[in-house]
Amino acid sequence: QKEVEQNSGPLSVPEGAIASLNCTYSDRGSQSFFWYRQYSGKSPELIMSIYSNGDKEDGRFTAQLNKASQYVSLLIRDSQPSDSATYLCAVKDSSNTGKLIFGQGTTLQVKP
Amino acid sequence: ETGVTQSPTHLIKTRGQQVTLRCSSQSGHNTVSWYQQALGQGPQFIFQYYREEENGRGNFPPRFSGLQFPNYSSELNVNALELDDSALYLCASSLQGYSPLHFGNGTRLTVT
Numbered sequence: 001q002k003e004v005e006q007n008s009g010p011l012s013v014p015e016g017a018i019a020s021l022n023c024t025y026s027d028r029g030s031q032s033f034f035w036y037r038q039y040s041g042k043s044p045e046l047i048m049s050i051y052s053n054g055d056k057e058d059g060r061f062t063a064q065l066n067k068a069s070q071y072v073s074l075l076i077r078d079s080q081p082s083d084s085a086t087y088l089c090a091v092k093d094s095s096n097t098g099k100l101i102f103g104q105g106t107t108l109q110v111k112p
Numbered sequence: 113e114t115g116v117t118q119s120p121t122h123l124i125k126t127r128g129q130q131v132t133l134r135c136s137s138q139s140g141h142n143t144v145s146w147y148q149q150a151l152g153q154g155p156q157f158i159f160q161y162y163r164e165e166e167n168g169r170g171n172f173p174p175r176f177s178g179l180q181f182p183n184y185s186s187e188l189n190v191n192a193l194e195l196d197d198s199a200l201y202l203c204a205s206s207l208q209g210y211s212p213l214h215f216g217n218g219t220r221l222t223v224t
């Protein structure tokens with residue numbers, strides 16, 4: 001059973017701080033990794049994708065990938081109250097069906 | 113360019129009934145996939161359709177079935193509804209072989 005693990009939280013950070021969200025996965029053949037943000041009652045929204053080892057930056061967001069350690073992370077700099085949401089880590093299954101395997105999500109609370 | 117649209121937004125059914133959920137793919141996308149998200153969990157892959165054929169299925173029983181039409185829109189059918197089928201049902205479309213997935217707004221199904 002291929003799995004994606006996240007700490008469910010909640011992770012609480014003060015406004016302006018860096019939030020660090022982590023994810024581990026079991027499928028060594030996976031090549032594509034994604035972070036989705038989900039506000040309460042809404043559908044997941046893609047915020048980052050990463051395919052190669054290292055860092056990828058997009059505005060206040062940085063995704064980090066280490067395939068050897070099977071570890072993906074998301075850093076949110078200058079956290080804002082509007083960043084308060086559940087963050088879902090998703091890994092594309094290596095079986096070539098296009099299937100995404102999701103973690104259960106980490107709830108982030110940014111306090112003013 | 114329109115995104116993925118789903119209907120209805122909300123639905124209440126009684127245990128044992130049947131339900132059909134609908135999804136219109138993003139323009140140019142030939143693949144549609146369906147996910148079930150129970151409260152507090154990450155989305156779970158139900159199945160994927162490519163060119164009107166199912167080409168991947170998750171761990172869901174046969175009472176979950178689907179269709180993809182020539183215009184790439186899709187339906188998810190669930191027979192003999194159970195209380196545990198209460199969830200947010202998400203549809204996503206993509207171009208086969210390419211990531212990432214963008215979800216529609218979802219259908220919230222409540223089974224009583």
